[in-house]
Amino acid sequence: MIRLLFIYILCMVSGLSAAAQETIELTGEWAYSVGDSTQYNDYVTLPGTVPANEKVWLSKSVYVPQTWEKKHVTLFLERPLGETTLFVNGQEAGRQTSLIIPHQYDISDYLVPGQRNKIAICVNKGIVGLMGLKTQSKKLYIDKWTMRPDIQMGLVHQTFNIGGTKRLIGGDVLYGDVWQIGHEDKQPIEWGNYLEDRQMSITAFLGNETYLWDEFRPRLYGICATLGNEYQEKKFGIRMFSVNSGQLCINGCPIWLNGMVEDGSRFSETGYPPMDEDTWTDIFKKCEEYGLNYMRFRGYCPPEAAFAAADKIGFYLQTDSCGETELQQMMETYGHHPSLMMLTPYSAVTQRIQELGPWPAFPDTKEVRDKLRDNGMAYQAELFMMASGKQQTLRYKDEIEQNLRDKDKAGFLMPSFSPYAKAEEWREFCSPVVALAQFPKYVYANTDSLIVPVGIYNAMYGEIQNTRTAFYISDDSMKVKTGGILSVGKIPVAKNVAAGTVCFPLDSIKKPERLSLVVTVAGKLKNKWDFWVYPTDSVETVDVPQDICITDTLNAKALDVLKNGGKVLLTARGKVQYNGREALGTYIEQSHPLFKYDFPTDMWANRNWQELLDGSLAMDLTALPKDYLSPIQPIDQPETCRKLGMLVEANVLKGKLLVTTMDIANGLDRRLVARQMRKAILSYMQGDDFKPVITLQPQTVSSLITK
Structure with missing residues (x-):
């Protein structure tokens, strides 16, 4: 079992945006050289990547004002894409290796104010995000700012690490304000007290009512701190993430984390995650549109902008760490963000959060x-x-x-x-409130009765009052067969809350038909399931026409029938030697005349096709005429895009042949779909629609099966 680390609030002052600080941006053109050479003969624009997949040197000349002589100066690099080694005016100023937090260097003792200074950085791949120099008072400045909430008392206890050359005395006070974002009223914070080891403490009172943060109410606070002439401002949120009898809770309310893994693959064009808040806002809002509330960053930690965006819209985040040092760095840098819910060891699996799929779709490139x-x-x-x-x-x-x-x-x-x-379609089965129908099966005989228990998943922030859950069953023409009210009442926050059972005798269905069960909640939310009903004809009614020879091999008898202008149905299930990779689905040519013989189908292999496709292999049709396509066409992997088929019809010798790799011969007393497909094929072969468009030699037909 992976032990999750639950974060409350912890933050470190960083960035270039704090008020009362002079800054110099270092974005723009930098000289660079590849490898160990420091012969700068080319230029690159930063932030960004460099056109080399190895170590590079970056150099820039920067004018530092004379007024910075008594300043504490920090070089801030938000997201280097590798280890950095810094030189200022030819002197090595340090080395940092983190891939998850900004690299910050104290370069106060290396700069010469009043003239141009040379900054050189050795790094792999480049630097993205904010880049610049920032100043603080050399005598006294805020180095680190951490917070610890007391939710019950409505307080935030803060500790400040104070840097600088000045010795702390009683007159050095730290004060500030706290307020709810979107409201003007500010609560003054108590004066700070001096602690040992250059620390000060301060307590922020959040008002008479503490506004908690969650996905439905992403309420944030602003807080500022002033020390001398230095002013810092942050945003944070208050929430409690806990486990109660095995149930995840936020602020005491049950939650479920339904999300996706972000492994960086979506950013393959740039090679690094977005560094701006707007892009992350779009990503998280897209996830919310699809009913998700959570994202796990596998193998990396996103930048500050991702946490800020998630805070604002109410989205839960989890990051991976490689060890204790990296974990501590993430807590100090991003811990004030309420959206940061969990930290886990690198690539570890959280056992109670189920990983789905993957189920790929065919790419269109x-x-x-x-x-x-x-x-x-x-x-x-x-x-x-x-x-x-x-x-x-x-x-x-x-x-x-x-x-x-x-x-x-x-x-x-x-x-x-x-x-x-x-x-809209996805949210029918993936959203905070979902109707759930537990089908025992999806293919029925018309002597059966549909009996389906219905439940409700409610992951809202509270129980839903006075809610009506109803259902109806309709056919493809939207004609309603039956309907009714399942329950009326409140729905608590829980999984699979019982809402009643759908019961419907199917004896009124006289021909093969697809029906749909729709369950609605409060008249707005709905979910839908397709199921199929087939008549209960006995096996004996699947008659073999006298003019059709059915065989599982192209033997002498079958060839003789073809020579005499007859018809042959070759059922080659289990005979095919071609064994390609798993198909990405099956395309069904709905307009093919075969399917008008009482075999309702979509243009894809819906649930009713499972019985026919399971255990059946496709034929490789590469050797057939280029323009010939099977009406039942498994979709090959995009790496090869072979032309495949599970049904081929052709003129052979003087007769007509239909070959299929679907099992339409065994267990027809219990396999309703296979029985119906067999009837449809035989009816099709007897009718005027059976007009094969290609001519094949017997050896070509055999090769479809044996090669």
């Missing part, structure tokens, strides 16, 4: 389109993306709903991904 064109599938890129995207959504829907029902799970994590579904 130029390289993939070129491969599809070369293999005769030029126009299918978007179709493949849609079909695989639909399947991706269904798989995540199943996993998420299972997680929302499981009271032992503290939440879930999805891999970093770009969902195919629109946010």
Whole structure:
């Protein structure tokens, strides 16, 4: 079990934005050289990366005003992309290795005020974020500022580490104000007291009512501190993250962390995460649109801008650390952000937060389109993306709903991904309030009754009062078959709160049909599930027409039928030798005449296809005419984009052949979908629609199966 570290508030003064500080920005053009050479013969613009994947030297000449002679000067580099070694006017001023916090160097003793000073930095890859020199009083300045909240008393206890050459005396006081962001009223803070080891303490009273922070009410405070002529201002939030009898709670209210893993892959174009707050705000708001409230940064720590954005909109963050030193650095630098909820050892798995997927979808890129064109599938890129995207959504829907029902799970994590579904559709099964229907199966005979328990997942900040939960069942034409009210009352904050059971006899369904169960909560929120109903024809009714030869091998009898102009159905399930990688879904050509013979289908392999596809292998159709496509087409991996198929029809010798790798021969008394597909194929082969468009030799047909 991974032990999570719960953060309250801890912060360190940093950055270049504090008032009453003189600053010099170091952004812009820098000279640079690659490797160990310090012959600067090229230039690069910082912040940013350098055009070399190795150690580089960066150099810049900076004029330092004469007025800085009595100042404490710090070089601030927000996010170096590697270890830095600093030289000022030819003297080594230090070395820092952190990849997660700013590099800050005290260069007061290396600068010569009133003239230009040379700053040289050795670093890998570059430097991003804020870059500059900042000043404080050399006699007395705030070096570090930490906070500890007392939520019950409405206080924030603070400790300040004081730097400078001056000896602390009783007249050196530290004071400030605290206020709720968005309100003008400020509460003066008590005067500071001198402690040992150059420390001062101060207590901030938060007013008669403490405003707590969470995802629904992201309320922040502002606080300022003044020491002499130095003024510092910060934003922070108050919240309590705890575990109560195995349940995660924030401010005493149960929560579940439903989020995604951010591993940096989305920033491959730049090679580093965004350093601005607006971009992170867009990222977190997009996650919220899809019902997520949490992000884990795997293998790295985001910059200050990410925490600031998450604080404002109410989004929970977790970061990884590599050890005790790095963990302490993160706490000191980012701990005042209420959005920082957890720190975990590098890449460790939190057992009670389930990791979902990954379920990839087919990419639509130029390289993939070129491969599809070369293999005769030029126009299918978007179709493949849609079909695989639909399947991706269904798989995540199943996993998420299972997680929302499981009271032992503290939440879930999805891999970093770009969902195919629109946010409105996704939020039906992933949001703070979700209707849950626990189907025992999704394929029914019309002699069955649909019996489905319904529950509600409520992760809002309180119970929902006077709520009506209702349902209806409709067909593809939106005709309502039945409906009703399941329950009326309050819904507590909990998982899978029982709301009733849907019961519906299916004997009124006389032909194969897809139906949809829709459950609504409070008339606004809804969730939907498709299920299929097939008639209960016995196996004997799946008659074999006399003019169709059914075989599982292209044997002499089958060839003789073809020579005489007959029809052959070749069921090759289990015979195929081709064994490619797992498909990314299956594209179904809905307009193919086969499917009008009482086999309702989508353009993708929905749940009703699972019975037909499980255990069945695809045929590699590369050797067939380039323009021929199977109506049942597994989607190959984008690296190869092979043309695959599970059903091929062709003119062979003087007859007509249909070959399929789906199992439509075994267990038809219990496999309703397979039985219906067999009937549809036989009816199709008997009708006028069976007109194969390609002609193949028997050996070519055999090679589809044996190669």
